[in-house]
Amino acid sequence: MDSRHMFRNSVLAVAAAGLLASGCTGGGSPSGASAASPGGSGPGAGSAPAAELRPYYAQKLAWRKCGVPDFQCATLKAPLDYDDPGGETAELAVARKKATGPGRRLGSLLVNPGGPGGSAVGYLQAYAGIGYPAPVRARYDMVAVDPRGVARSEPVECLTGKEMDAFTEADQTPDSAAESARLAASFKGFAAGCEKRSGMVLPHVSTVDAARDMDVLRAVLGDEKLTYVGASYGTFLGATYAELFPRRTGRLVLDGALDPSLPAREVNRDQTEGFETAFRSFAADCVGQPDCPLGTTSPADASARLKSLFAGLDARPLPTGESRELGEALATTGVLTAMYDEGAWPQLREALTAAMEGDGAPLLTLADTYYERGADGKYSNLMYANAAVNCLDLPAAFAGPREVEAAVPEFEKASPVFGRGFAWAALNCAYWPAEATGEPHRIKAPGAAPILVVGTTRDPATPYKWARALAGQLESGTLLTYDGDGHTAYGRGSDCVDTAINTYLLDGELPPEGKRCR
Numbered sequence: 001m002d003s004r005h006m007f008r009n010s011v012l013a014v015a016a017a018g019l020l021a022s023g024c025t026g027g028g029s030p031s032g033a034s035a036a037s038p039g040g041s042g043p044g045a046g047s048a049p050a051a052e053l054r055p056y057y058a059q060k061l062a063w064r065k066c067g068v069p070d071f072q073c074a075t076l077k078a079p080l081d082y083d084d085p086g087g088e089t090a091e092l093a094v095a096r097k098k099a100t101g102p103g104r105r106l107g108s109l110l111v112n113p114g115g116p117g118g119s120a121v122g123y124l125q126a127y128a129g130i131g132y133p134a135p136v137r138a139r140y141d142m143v144a145v146d147p148r149g150v151a152r153s154e155p156v157e158c159l160t161g162k163e164m165d166a167f168t169e170a171d172q173t174p175d176s177a178a179e180s181a182r183l184a185a186s187f188k189g190f191a192a193g194c195e196k197r198s199g200m201v202l203p204h205v206s207t208v209d210a211a212r213d214m215d216v217l218r219a220v221l222g223d224e225k226l227t228y229v230g231a232s233y234g235t236f237l238g239a240t241y242a243e244l245f246p247r248r249t250g251r252l253v254l255d256g257a258l259d260p261s262l263p264a265r266e267v268n269r270d271q272t273e274g275f276e277t278a279f280r281s282f283a284a285d286c287v288g289q290p291d292c293p294l295g296t297t298s299p300a301d302a303s304a305r306l307k308s309l310f311a312g313l314d315a316r317p318l319p320t321g322e323s324r325e326l327g328e329a330l331a332t333t334g335v336l337t338a339m340y341d342e343g344a345w346p347q348l349r350e351a352l353t354a355a356m357e358g359d360g361a362p363l364l365t366l367a368d369t370y371y372e373r374g375a376d377g378k379y380s381n382l383m384y385a386n387a388a389v390n391c392l393d394l395p396a397a398f399a400g401p402r403e404v405e406a407a408v409p410e411f412e413k414a415s416p417v418f419g420r421g422f423a424w425a426a427l428n429c430a431y432w433p434a435e436a437t438g439e440p441h442r443i444k445a446p447g448a449a450p451i452l453v454v455g456t457t458r459d460p461a462t463p464y465k466w467a468r469a470l471a472g473q474l475e476s477g478t479l480l481t482y483d484g485d486g487h488t489a490y491g492r493g494s495d496c497v498d499t500a501i502n503t504y505l506l507d508g509e510l511p512p513e514g515k516r517c518r
Contacts, residue, residue, distance in 0.1 A: 003021035093152035097129040109140035114232025119151035119386035149205035158194040195433040225250030242445035255454040256488035261468040264397035272422040276415035278460030279338040293353040318360030326360025334366035396429035
């Protein structure tokens with residue numbers, strides 16, 4: 001899991017969502033009966049006595065308007081360090097939109113769009129709170145909390161805008177020892193910037209910490225059990241919650257699943273293969289289009305032409321109409337961005353056509369969307385939080401450049417187009433200042449209520465085999481398959497998928513084992 005290629009829900013939607021995030025401070029509705037027993041269970045639940053956490057579980061939220069019609073915001077307090085609950089406090093941004101009716105209210109539905117690093121509050125306000133199916137919004141209060149380290153929840157900060165520009169432009173496919181050293185120095189500088197600006201927070205932004213925060217929020221909202229829809233990385237967050245708090249797990253939808261049993265190197269290699277699969281699907285579609293800039297003969301020819309374009313940009317970047325140029329690294333990111341959603345394929349064809357005609361601006365626009373870079377040159381904290389969480393959750397994929405170089409052949413086998421860049425991008429956690437606290441392991445969550453896992457067959461960021469693996473690990477897991485393109489499945493145009501998930505959320509009825517949708 002690296003800082004360049006993330007487990008995100010639709011990158012274009014999430015980027016827009018981040019612009020609307022807002023948080024407020026205060027206290028409001030009383031906690032439910034479950035607040036009397038806040039202690040966790042299972043690995044990573046922490047050693048603090050339950051009594052020391054009780055003030056957090058008993059807090060009240062003061063809801064108020066926060067600039068987006070029909071939404072309310074508040075601030076949730078949680079221990080910065082769950083092993084020292086009497087120490088520093090973390091303040092977490094929360095938002096909700098109350099159930100609209102008609103029908104009996106079912107409680108709160110917590111949503112998370114993935115990342116790690118995506119603003120859940122922004123996602124709620126820009127999409128989930130207004131775009132989820134109406135029957136779901138009628139029966140549930142739609143709720144989100146920005147995970148610690150993200151957006152308005154003790155955000156991790158690392159670089160200035162100009163420094164981040166340089167980081168995103170760093171050559172990800174070094175061809176010499178000198179270029180390898182420069183790339184390693186770029187990762188070291190990124191890590192040093194995070195330590196300098198956010199050193200106190202970095203050890204406390206793991207997925208386990210975020211899952212424990214969700215349990216505090218569940219209790220404060222008055223819900224006996226957690227109902228949750230997590231996309232992409234949000235599936236790992238949801239599965240971790242089920243592992244820690246199986247008896248408090250309600251209806252969980254895990255869409256675009258991660259396999260928690262894999263070490264970082266395998267995660268990155270599998271994701272490399274996933275993007276290759278997605279690109280082949282794009283290429284097969286492209287060569288049948290009259291405006292395909294990658295040829296009209298075969299997907300293999302399209303791959304060869306794209307590699308040739310990247311090689312040319314590595315040697316001679318293109319002008320973009322601004323001070324930045326489009327080199328190989330940013331061009332690759334632009335292409336990868338469009339792999340998250342097949343609806344972006346026409347835009348990618350246009351951007352590639354422009355690049356081949358000497359204009360790098362359209363591909364740069366796609367890359368800026370991925371990195372959440374504004375027109376003013378400022379970045380959201382998405383990429384900083386992404387690295388901070390990933391580098392805590394798993395030990396680094398590689399210890400240094402020599403290990404990466406040795407692994408390049410297996411990555412290039414997984415993807416002749418993207419493999420080398422993915423291998424080198426996985427070096428980022430090697431220099432992280434906070435020691436990893438997580439380890440790869442199977443999540444079984446014995447005792448949890450039935451959990452619905454959703455996988456998309458040509459998902460670039462979370463390969464379908466990960467959904468099969470997670471559903472098989474969870475003792476109460478059921479797999480729903482979407483035979484399609486793009487990242488995640490819910491709300492992306494399949495009535496079959498949406499009906500199955502809606503039925504589960506509203507009635508608790510799972511789809512039959514082996515259910516496949518188109």
